[in-house]
Amino acid sequence: MAILSFHSYTIPSHLLPFRRRHRRNFLACSAAETLVSSSSSAAAAAGGIGRVTEGGDLKSWLHSEGLPPCKVLLGDRPSLGIGEHGRSIHYVAASEDLKAGDVAFSVPNSLVVTLERVLGNETVAELLTTNKLSELACLALYLMYEKKQGKKSLWYPFIMELDRQRGRGQLAVESPLLWSEAELAYLDGSPTRAEVLQREEGIKREYNELDTVWFMAGSLFKQYPFDIPTEAFSFEIFKQAFVAVQSCVVHLQKVSLARRFALVPLGPPLLSYKSNCKAMLTAAEEAVQLVVDRPYKAGESIVIWCGPQPNSRLILNYGFVDEDNPYDRIVIEASIPEY
Secondary structure (H helix, E strand, C coil): CEEEEECCCCCCHHHCCCCCECCCCCCCCCCCCCCCCCCHHHHHHHCCCCECCCCCHHHHHHHHCCCCCCCEEEEEEECCCECCCCCEEEEEEECCCECCCCEEEEEEHHHCEEHHHHCCHHHHHHHHHCCCCCHHHHHHHHHHHHHHCHHHCCCHHHHHHHHHHCCCHHHCCCCHHHCCHHHHHHHCCCHHHHHHHHHHHHHHHHHHHHHHHHHHCHHHHHHCCCCCHHHHCCHHHHHHHHHHHHHHCEECCCCCHHHCEEECCCCCCCCEEECCCCCCEEEECCEEEEECCCCECCCCECEEECCCCCHHHHHHHHCCCCCCCCCCCEEEEECCCCC
16 A cells, blocks of 8 residues: 655635634633724834724733834734624734835743743653643643633733634634534545544543643642642633644744744734745744745735645644645555556
C-alpha cells in the first residue's frame, strides 16, 4: 500500500459545510458584557487603538496596561453568523496607509498570555515532557479560571473579546469539533471525519488529566485551591474553551518552551488568516509584534499567515478552507502491484 500526496485543485463550495450559527460563550461561565463605546477620533489622538463605530474595554485596557502607539484600529462589521442579525464582529484594520515592512503594532509581553505566565518554565517542561497536558489545554484551563474571577481578573477585557468572537474568527465559522452529528455527516467519506473524532478523543484525555495538572502546577493550585477543574468545569465547557484557544493561539519562533504558544490581544481572532500571506506575529525584545508583508490602505483589515496547513487542517482548527491555499493537498491510497 502506497500513500501518494498531490496538491489539489479548488474545492467546490458545495462541499464546504461552513457553520454560521449562534452558540453560547466559549467559556460558558458568565455572560459576556457589552463593550463600552468609544470613537476612532479619540484613538487617532492617542496614537493607537480605537473602534470605527463601537468598542471600549479592550482598547482602554490595552492603553492603560502600556500598549505603545501603533498603526491599527479596531473596526466593526456585521457578523456573518446565522441568527446573529444586528451583531457586529471586531477586526484589526490599518489606522493609516501602511507599506510592506511596517510594524503595525507591538504588544508588550506583559499583555501576552503564555505558559510562562501561567505555570512557570519548570512546570511547563515537566508537563509537556511527561505528556500530561498540551499547551492549548493549559491555556484553556487558565482562561476558564480567570473568567470565573470576572472583572477582578487582569484579563477580563481580553476574555470578553474572545467571548464575543466565540472562537470563530472573521468568517464566523466553527471548527467541526463543535458541529452536531448531523453536520458531521457532511464529512462522511472524508479523512477529516476521522481526524475530528481523533482530536475530540485527545481533548477528552486531556480533560481527564486536568485535576492532576491542577495539583502539579503550584501556581494554579495556590490561586484556585478549592476549584478542582473537573468539578468546576464540564467536559463540554472545556472543549469549547479548548477550541476557542486553538482558533487564536499564536506559535512564536525562537523563544523558550514556555513562550512558544501565545494568546495576543491584537492577534487572532481579530486578525484574519490567509494562506498566501507571509506576515507573522513574531517575538521581539520584550514584545510580540506584527510586521506587514503588503501595503494596506487606512481602514483595510489586516491578514496574517496561518502556516503551511492544508485545507483539511484549516477546517479542523478554524472551521474554514482557503480556495487559494498553495499548501492544500489530498491523500490518495492506492495499491501498487509487485512484479
